[in-house]
Amino acid sequence: GLPGTIASPSQDTVLMDLFREYSKTLDKKNDKYERVYKASRDVTVRSKRVIFSMQRIPGLSEEERETLLGTASGDLRDIEQTLLKHIAMELRDEDPYQFVNAYTAGLQEYIEALSFHHFLLTGSIVSHEEVQRRLTYGPQDEAQAALVPLSVLVRPKEYILGVADLTGELMRFCIKCVSTADFDKCYQICDVLKAMHGGFLSLGYIPAKELYHKMMVFKSSLHKVEEACYSLQLRKSEVPADMLSDVFAMYDAEENSSTPLL
Amino acid sequence: GLPGTIASPSQDTVLMDLFREYSKTLDKKNDKYERVYKASRDVTVRSKRVIFSMQRIPGLSEEERETLLGTASGDLRDIEQTLLKHIAMELRDEDPYQFVNAYTAGLQEYIEALSFHHFLLTGSIVSHEEVQRRLTYGPQDEAQAALVPLSVLVRPKEYILGVADLTGELMRFCIKCVSTADFDKCYQICDVLKAMHGGFLSLGYIPAKELYHKMMVFKSSLHKVEEACYSLQLRKSEVPADMLSDVFAMYDAEENSSTPLL
Amino acid sequence: MEKEEAMDITEAFATYGSCVEREAEVRECVQGIVKELEKTSYSVTTILERMHNAQGVQNISKICEECREELSKVSGQYSDLQSRVPPGEYYRYHHTFRATTQRLVAATCLVTYLQEARLAPHDEVAASMGLSTRREDGFHLDLEDYLQGALALTHDLSRLAINAVSAGDYARPFQIRQFLRELHGAYSLLYPKNELRKRFDELKYALKKTEEVVYNLSLRGLKPAETETSG
Amino acid sequence: MEKEEAMDITEAFATYGSCVEREAEVRECVQGIVKELEKTSYSVTTILERMHNAQGVQNISKICEECREELSKVSGQYSDLQSRVPPGEYYRYHHTFRATTQRLVAATCLVTYLQEARLAPHDEVAASMGLSTRREDGFHLDLEDYLQGALALTHDLSRLAINAVSAGDYARPFQIRQFLRELHGAYSLLYPKNELRKRFDELKYALKKTEEVVYNLSLRGLKPAETETSG
Amino acid sequence: MEKEEAMDITEAFATYGSCVEREAEVRECVQGIVKELEKTSYSVTTILERMHNAQGVQNISKICEECREELSKVSGQYSDLQSRVPPGEYYRYHHTFRATTQRLVAATCLVTYLQEARLAPHDEVAASMGLSTRREDGFHLDLEDYLQGALALTHDLSRLAINAVSAGDYARPFQIRQFLRELHGAYSLLYPKNELRKRFDELKYALKKTEEVVYNLSLRGLKPAETETSG
Amino acid sequence: MEKEEAMDITEAFATYGSCVEREAEVRECVQGIVKELEKTSYSVTTILERMHNAQGVQNISKICEECREELSKVSGQYSDLQSRVPPGEYYRYHHTFRATTQRLVAATCLVTYLQEARLAPHDEVAASMGLSTRREDGFHLDLEDYLQGALALTHDLSRLAINAVSAGDYARPFQIRQFLRELHGAYSLLYPKNELRKRFDELKYALKKTEEVVYNLSLRGLKPAETETSG
Amino acid sequence: MEKEEAMDITEAFATYGSCVEREAEVRECVQGIVKELEKTSYSVTTILERMHNAQGVQNISKICEECREELSKVSGQYSDLQSRVPPGEYYRYHHTFRATTQRLVAATCLVTYLQEARLAPHDEVAASMGLSTRREDGFHLDLEDYLQGALALTHDLSRLAINAVSAGDYARPFQIRQFLRELHGAYSLLYPKNELRKRFDELKYALKKTEEVVYNLSLRGLKPAETETSG
Amino acid sequence: MEKEEAMDITEAFATYGSCVEREAEVRECVQGIVKELEKTSYSVTTILERMHNAQGVQNISKICEECREELSKVSGQYSDLQSRVPPGEYYRYHHTFRATTQRLVAATCLVTYLQEARLAPHDEVAASMGLSTRREDGFHLDLEDYLQGALALTHDLSRLAINAVSAGDYARPFQIRQFLRELHGAYSLLYPKNELRKRFDELKYALKKTEEVVYNLSLRGLKPAETETSG
């Protein structure tokens, strides 16, 4: 059609055909986004359960503790090999940044669960490399061997945000440890949190609003843990060091058998 | 009790007795506040109904209009003589400012209704004095003649806020008048609103947040009315003045009898 | 006709405008006096702060005397205020001096408690501020302001309980707990709502804090002899 | 033809109008009854406060009886409410009585604990309030309201542990600790989320506080013989 | 004794836990069905858009038939929804399907008007959606949703009045004006408030617009003969 | 052990920190180029503004040529951008140039419409900007950006319809209405959501405005001869 | 040692205190003068409002004269302000008089436009307010305040276009459209950002509104003869 | 005539445009330097954080030395800033570096306290930052920024009191309480308002927290010998 004339019906059909194409393309992307998003939501739910189950540890016997951590380990492996692998397959040959908003929440929660588990096993914070390694899947058979390895991209951002959430869980764990008189764990958590606080401060001004909010929550967790350690110190101060073990023996006598000895 | 000693049980009772007194005083005031508040809420509901009924006027016949205004007049009188008088009796011998928050909303709505009615009857805005006069009740019998006259205090604030609300109703009325081709009423409303706008501007900076908000609503009402008048002028512009009456005659031929002739 | 109409409206707005102005003038004048009251209140607070020092705990009676002296100014300032507020318009300007009045009530009640271990009642506080307690008398000490003000001393008392222990005074926390419990019982009768409710919650918090101090002393056998009966 | 039509519309809308009005009435009526429930809840709270007094710790059973009596009113009030809320519209008004219901659940559970050292389950609490536990029955005690309400008593228990020590009752903190541990275990099964999660965290704090009391008593050999069985 | 008790609690809480989970499932399922309803609503809107085209004005009856066919799906979708929402919990999920329901009411009323020049009443609309009008029946078409939905067609009608003129159909604006006037009269009986009031004000604007169209046609002698009867 | 631990964490934060910094550098660089694109876009908008003048309506083809010339710069600027964004990280920086790209698409589509009365399709617009349409090619014109951009010209078209009438060009509003209707039909196929939905609503508004212009012209017999068939 | 230290602090803070007080005085004084400026600004606005009245359009020149007289006070008020603001602290108080200054600029520019159909430039406006245009001179009319103020008159102009038609003056909307277009061209050169951008968007809106007025007049053949060429 | 006028406007606005641009450059340059200051401030904060570690309490003097070294950069950065801000426009850019300056003041005062147990006065802090204290000198350390900055260290001190106890240092809380009391006394002289008031409230909170630490130590007989007199 030239200026001044009206588009012919055939032009109309051309336009409609084009848009039918566009619509298909959009739907394909949206459907993929939706699938990734749903998988991510399932990752969130299951990771939260793993975290929650590990919160039961304070007060359990060594044996129970190991069973529980073993189960958690299996659950985490399962999340990696089913849901997260499913996401990785969806993202094959895609620009992962295009779908990052769809899976960031689930990934962060998974990192929170994984790092919590790792801390309880080793007393240290899981490294970014380790997380990425767990979410990189080797070729399953000969046919695929030549392909780029399948993986879920773990940006440093997800790693840091996941670890930032860990601090809240550590605080809860620490409060429970005060109840069960697991003093060493309390001090250990306090040290780790302080080191992390230093790490956050060293980043300087943080442009991510999300992280800023998490920092505020983290600070309040840190203060709670510091106060817990302070009150433990006050407790200790009232008993001469050599008397302490006697006191605890007496104290524990009335505990039921499931409470660990100090 | 002297410093260092503990208050005796009798002191306890003294304290409790005092607070039982305080409690009674508080309850008395709160109950009165509650009663005034409830009456005010009823004033609001009934005033709104009066306003709503008057919004039906555009398009009615002169006769219907008069009946409707007559009913509204009776309703307003009734609100004054029952609910508002009840409030006035509650406030007798009180500092009216103490309860002003309890009845300000109802009073404003009543003023809105009254001034709407007054405008439809006379084309002018009811004066503050007139409002206060209607809410001042003379002695009912000899015994009370000596007392201060019973009244509901109408602060200039309530008056102005009520009148400010009127502007919204006038806008609605004006829009409906355009539909029913009551051009004179439209122009009349536009003039009144402009005069009121000048009045508000002359107040300068308005410290009351309430009034500021109402001003914003008012301005948008004013613009709507100005645009209604503008579109009426455009309509008129297409027909030579002497042809106009013919056109309207034709236009009205198909109207049912309830629509007023121009 | 429209001309005339417009004038009516203009007049109404002019009336409203001048009314607003007059009110603004009175308010400004009132605010000036409130600033003076505020200063007195601030002085008393600064004096009272000293009771939390180690030496302070031992000198409470002296601190209270200083406060009384400072508080004696208040009566004249309220009489000034009263002369500015037109009769029958007390509640028109009430909000401008409300918060300050409550602070002064709190200070007065705190001093009375420290000197005599009891809550100063409404009429007594009003009298000491040169005010009536009855609305009919125009300018008065509103009951609600008294009740809210009197409840504002709880924070200071629970802090005093802590500092008293640091200064070696183990009896005071027991007394304070007793007093806070009585206050709690008394205010419970009022079914506190809104603002009073918030203050009542503060009282609960202060009571809980003081109970913890008492618990710590009891646990360590630092209970003074005479409190044995009520602890 | 349209004339007739118009009349039909008018008629229909007149009916619609009266429906809309009736609804406003129901809402107001419901709010009135909720106020009554609120008052009962306040009374019970005031009675329970007494258990923190020295004398109170010894009179807990009497305090509980008083509460039971006050709580016995609740059943009638809910039956009033039920008669006002049309069948099938429970969730239309749920938000208006939700908070109050949770407070009453908390009070009921606290009394049951104090009397019988156990958590009153959903059906028992519902029954004592004259309510069903099943949604199908229309007006019922919602499970979530029960779960949140029952978790709200932890704060009062940890405070009681403290005050019991001041009053010389060394056994109670041991009992309370035991109960809080059981509660913790039970709620753990729910994977608490949102509002419930917050309350669950409060439970952790209450437990920590009570553990400290127990520790302090143990440290000083103030462990009562008879707690051996329940610890 | 407590051991046993603890087990009971554990058992009870395991049951509670599964209840809480079931609820989350219902919510998700409901949202899925609402999405389907949303799609149907969108299809109908797209079909209705065609009536504003020049050819559309002449083919309104065909367009309406297509809409009816699309709308016939709605009944099954609501029946799905109904089967998912437990009895007595209609208002628990009401907010999730409220807006969609109003849009479908609007479409239904618009089609009925175009086909029969009258407002479909509550019961008729409900029936066509496979719903009851009575709250007692549980899942129903809420009166308020009907009233708001039915008022949402005014915008489309005043637009149609304009486009009809462009397409040379001079009779339609007269009909539309008549219908809007009747609607105005009917809704006036309700004393509309809040959301309904806003929609009522929109009706006034639609009426004003249509009046202007009618005026412009009259002015130019474009009044069709056959409107005499319906005007 | 803790020492080591702390070092691990410090390292992790250092890695994150440097990663954030690197990203910030790329972003800053990208923003610099986007500013250039922004300037081009602003120039084109300023040129296009002239079409609303009386003379403009008559000189549209000249205005379009000027725009084309200005738009020809865009291709080089995008190639700059492409060289800065690391391969496979297109969507990492997408948000920084998204809005600008959409504005440029809008301008391109508007010019194409004015010159050829048709909507420029995705591939054509991409080609004119020196971009691919396929994600696999890395730097490309995102389909959604095209769709949103292309929809952004509706406001300008409805304004042009108005100004054309003022300038005596009565045919253009009919053409514009026709085009907006086609756009409406085409976009309806996409079931527009979120941002696209907002733009789609703007299209509806523009269409309605233009329909009113057509109505006003039709009413006054100012319909151009050749539009008779489609009006 | 600490004793002495403490005294030093006290002394230093006494000094700081008097500094802080002096500053508060300056601020209060500045605010007082700004209030006067505010009053003048409101008077002018009230006078200008009259131009929207039916008779107002014919009396514009008289209205402008009244405004000029009122505006002539401004110069003295700014000279007062200047004498209070210490040198080098212009920008410390800038925010207190910024909004008022912009309103006065807007009023001045509006009057100049109404009298002479042109935009008063920065130096002319500054001179009429008794101010310099150069920052080096300390107290001056900031360029940004001028630019924002001058752009604030667009709303009033588009409203005048509407009211002029109602008053039968069909030529004015054409003039106003011309002026708004020139303003648009001029401000386009500034590449407006932030606050100025918002005002620029308001200008676009006002221009569009005025174009619609011109369209409505053109449609009805109400174009005045002399604007034929530029309309 | 209008032609010529329009050209004048264009010329004037071209000039305005270049002014606006120059300003944007200054602003950007200032922001760049502020970012550098920001970085120094964050480094110091990171170093100071270490004092809360278990080992940190013993290494405070070393930590302070590191801070001093980092803080020594500040002087050069402010001199850069000074060279960019045109004379008389200090307060135009004040808000851009205000928060950073206050943080640096806080860090400086904290280090001085930790090293010398006293509050660094205004002139000393200003000197260490290479700044004047007098407004007449143009670029200076504003008194208010000093006062707010110096008050910002209270949170860190009360946190240190807690962590010192955990690290076995029982004397430090007593010292910190003493210092906070002196600060309280000094700031009381200023009658703090607005922003300063908020910080003053934080001081009160920090003091209360520290008093609780002292109380807990006193209760357990952990009072250090030399503080006996002032505790």
Ligand SMILES: [Mn+2]
């Ligand atoms: Mn978590």
Ligand SMILES: [Mn+2]
């Ligand atoms: Mn109203």
